[in-house]
Amino acid sequence: MGERLLPRAERRRRTEGRILDAARALFAEVGYERATVRAIARAAGVDPALVMQYFGNKQALFQEAVRMTPVPEPGLGAEELVETLLGTLNLKMGELPQSTLAMMRSMLTHPEAATSAKETLDGQINRLAEAISGEDARLRAALVTMIMVGVTVGRQLLELDELRGASPEDIARLLRPSLRALTGPEAS
Known part of the structure; x- marks a missing residue:
């Protein structure tokens, strides 16, 4: 089933999961200070604004990750x-x-x-x-x-x-x- 055919809630859950996976990997690799929302978004394949929409700010993303x-x-x-x-x-x-x-x-x-x-x-x-x-x-x-x-x-x-x-x-x-x-x- 294509991503677009999935229910909206499932697409959102998957996108959030990709962002968290990318954040965990980047925070682990370079630390909190050097990890940027832009780099996390790039690794997750999403727009940085979407990361902020889902998590609010870098600190909230880190806490969730x-x-x-x-x-x-x-x-x-x-x-x-x-x-x-x-x-x-x-x-x-x-x-x-x-x-x-x-x-x-x-x-x-x-x-x-x-x-x-x-x-x-x-x-x-x-x-x-x-x-x-x-x-x-x-x-x-x-x-x-x-x-x-x-x-x-x-x-x-x-x-x-x-x-x-x-x-x-x-x-x-x-x-x-x-x-x-x-x-x-x-x-x-």
Whole structure:
């Protein structure tokens, strides 16, 4: 079926997905500061104005691109879900905007930042729980989300030598079995 024959909502979802994929790749490759909306639009094959229409600004696009838990595609298998989660590590290990770092630093001491972080994490847990089967899906989704948050905080804010010195690929290799155990059907 041609792209033009798809329902408008499906075309929009696909375009948004292309923009996010391009943004993730570019942010991971060159960092937040050097990635431009124009370059992201070019990589996604869309007009820069469309990127702004969908996301508002570069910071909002970045926040959507680096969410701890991407929106799972319907019918995504446990293995694909784990690889999607691990695919976000390159972004979380790279250069983060100062506003993101400031929010992360403040979330444990400032009530407004804590509320904002909790709302964001609750949304991520909800989306991930929908992709995990079993009665304890929300708990397992919360554990997966907090593992990813912990790795990001350990590397970006605490600057733990072990995490700073490890490549995202090495971290992913070691996290993969734990994430499989938490997202797979055998965890039920």
